Amino acid sequence: MMIRFRFLFLTACMLGAAVQAFSIFQTADASIQVAPTKSNFKATGAAKSDSPAQLVTANSKTRVKATSAGWVKLAGGETAAVVRFEIENGWHMYWENPGDSGAPPLAQLSAMQGWTLLEPIFPRPSILKTADDTEFIYNNSWEWLLPIEGPAGASPPACSFDLSWMVCKENCEIGRARVEFAAAVGDIPPAGAVRLGRSIATMGATATFNSKDQAITIFGDAGKTANTNSKNSSANTAQFIPAIIPGVSLKFTGPFQAKLRDEKFTLNIPIEIQPQNALGKPIVFKGLFLYGQLDSDCCENIRLPLNMQVSQP
Amino acid sequence: MKHSRLTALLTGSALLFGAATFAMADDTKKDKKHDKAADTTDTKEKRVKVGEQVPNFSMTDVNGKTMQFSDFSGKTVVMEWVNPGCPVCVGVTKGGLVTKMIADAKAIDPNVVFVMVNSTAATANDPKATATYLAEHKVVANAEVIDGSGVIGKMFDAKTTPAVYVIDSKGTLVYSGAFDDSSDRGSTPGKTNYVINALTQLKAGEKVSPDKTKSYGCGVKYAKSQNG
Numbered sequence: 001m002m003i004r005f006r007f008l009f010l011t012a013c014m015l016g017a018a019v020q021a022f023s024i025f026q027t028a029d030a031s032i033q034v035a036p037t038k039s040n041f042k043a044t045g046a047a048k049s050d051s052p053a054q055l056v057t058a059n060s061k062t063r064v065k066a067t068s069a070g071w072v073k074l075a076g077g078e079t080a081a082v083v084r085f086e087i088e089n090g091w092h093m094y095w096e097n098p099g100d101s102g103a104p105p106l107a108q109l110s111a112m113q114g115w116t117l118l119e120p121i122f123p124r125p126s127i128l129k130t131a132d133d134t135e136f137i138y139n140n141s142w143e144w145l146l147p148i149e150g151p152a153g154a155s156p157p158a159c160s161f162d163l164s165w166m167v168c169k170e171n172c173e174i175g176r177a178r179v180e181f182a183a184a185v186g187d188i189p190p191a192g193a194v195r196l197g198r199s200i201a202t203m204g205a206t207a208t209f210n211s212k213d214q215a216i217t218i219f220g221d222a223g224k225t226a227n228t229n230s231k232n233s234s235a236n237t238a239q240f241i242p243a244i245i246p247g248v249s250l251k252f253t254g255p256f257q258a259k260l261r262d263e264k265f266t267l268n269i270p271i272e273i274q275p276q277n278a279l280g281k282p283i284v285f286k287g288l289f290l291y292g293q294l295d296s297d298c299c300e301n302i303r304l305p306l307n308m309q310v311s312q313p
Numbered sequence: 314m315k316h317s318r319l320t321a322l323l324t325g326s327a328l329l330f331g332a333a334t335f336a337m338a339d340d341t342k343k344d345k346k347h348d349k350a351a352d353t354t355d356t357k358e359k360r361v362k363v364g365e366q367v368p369n370f371s372m373t374d375v376n377g378k379t380m381q382f383s384d385f386s387g388k389t390v391v392m393e394w395v396n397p398g399c400p401v402c403v404g405v406t407k408g409g410l411v412t413k414m415i416a417d418a419k420a421i422d423p424n425v426v427f428v429m430v431n432s433t434a435a436t437a438n439d440p441k442a443t444a445t446y447l448a449e450h451k452v453v454a455n456a457e458v459i460d461g462s463g464v465i466g467k468m469f470d471a472k473t474t475p476a477v478y479v480i481d482s483k484g485t486l487v488y489s490g491a492f493d494d495s496s497d498r499g500s501t502p503g504k505t506n507y508v509i510n511a512l513t514q515l516k517a518g519e520k521v522s523p524d525k526t527k528s529y530g531c532g533v534k535y536a537k538s539q540n541g
Binding site: 100279 | 399400404472473494496497498520523525527529532537
């Protein structure tokens with residue numbers, strides 16, 4: 001069975017000056033309340049000074065500061081709240097699939113009639129390898145996009161998100177904060193590649209499932225890596241990190257390294273399909289195809305429904 | 314005569330050289346094969362997978378008492394990895410989810426054995442802390458095991474705390490993974506506790522499903538001496 005797929009979001013990978021020029025959406029209420037943070041907190045990437053949207057932030061007990069960083073428009077038309085995390089030096093938070101251990105942050109939209117929180121968008125993570133574990137993490141600072149959906153044509157009203165996260169170093173801590181967003185006013189700017197950090201569509205990667213060999217094959221166009229920030233040899237590398245895929249067992253956590261041949265990245269990932277572990281949901285092979293080696297390089301969202309029959313839990 | 318001796322000597326040398334070269338080349342091939350295997354396969358210790366028989370192993374509890382896994386032969390065994398220093402582990406324990414799980418499990422199978430294991434090096438070096446932690450939260454287990462060397466944890470490939478493993482009465486690992494399907498790291502209980510789910514299915518004579526889920530929680534930081 002050969003299944004082809006295409007990616008979720010649209011914009012091409014336009015890193016650099018064009019995105020640097022991206023301005024944060026102005027909100028109606030520019031009041032700033034920043035709660036005190038731990039004294040040893042080291043802000044490694046202060047929120048942009050032109051952001052008036054830093055309304056409520058902070059968690060004084062843990063190693064993370066969370067701030068609102070305005071609204072952006074996604075390619076699909078949804079509006080997303082941008083939460084900026086700044087993490088104390090040496091500590092890290094987790095991607096949607098934390099890897100061997102950890103847990104991703106969670107968000108809950110405050111009760112707001114007619115509006116719902118869609119699936120959060122995580123940017124490209126770093127890969128942390130230790131003797132025992134591989135983890136997909138964020139350190140320093142990163143931005144999390146929380147798309148919300150409401151009445152057609154309506155701009156997001158003032159709202160808040162209750163966030164919780166796990167932040168780890170040698171040990172782990174749980175942090176919580178409520179981050180408030182002022183109502184969106186005026187035109188909402190597009191998210192841009194840097195903010196999305198993934199799903200940089202039209203990079204040309206395809207994935208197929210070979211049922212005979214029980215393997216996923218991913219092809220990526222190496223020529224497209226010219227858009228990456230990696231130089232020379234590092235630009236000619238690609239790897240895949242899997243999301244959490246109930247019903248699919250992989251040999252290891254990843255990352256899976258692609259081979260470069262004839263300007264094509266090729267990656268073969270043996271899988272074991274376990275419908276009994278799909279938790280009653282359709283089995284979808286998914287993850288991120290990472291071009292280059294730098295955290296700021298492009299990546300592409302891979303999503304391949306396997307159309308397996310799964311039993312109800 | 315001299316000539317034939319010389320020929321024999323040269324022929325013998327050539328044969329020896331050829332054999333040695335062949336052997337060396339073969340060794341190189343083997344080394345390359347080994348390197349390739351090391352790159353592509355899991356070279357770590359033998360790990361027990363779902364569906365496999367759990368081999369016997371020794372355990373030392375918080376009081377220094379040694380016991381064997383085979384001591385629980387014929388009974389269903391639930392092993393849970395714990396760490397008093399992990400907020401997620403503390404969350405499910407403090408929230409009463411562990412004591413409820415044990416009570417619910419005993420209602421299904423009065424003979425079920427619970428083994429709490431601490432393999433996290435940083436806290437395993439203080440067995441009393443683990444004992445106190447479990448006692449404070451009224452967790453009554455059949456064994457409270459300290460695995461400071463990480464041998465047991467690595468055998469089960471325990472990555473997080475909490476993480477649970479169910480071994481049926483025949484000694485087969487029938488479930489590994491998360492404590493439950495909580496959507497918020499155990500802060501609120503999930504709809505399904507996977508241990509109770511497994512025990513219910515075992516009692517009904519059914520195949521355990523799901524038999525593998527992704528556990529959530531803090532990483533088990535093993536003692537560095539074991540990391541190789």
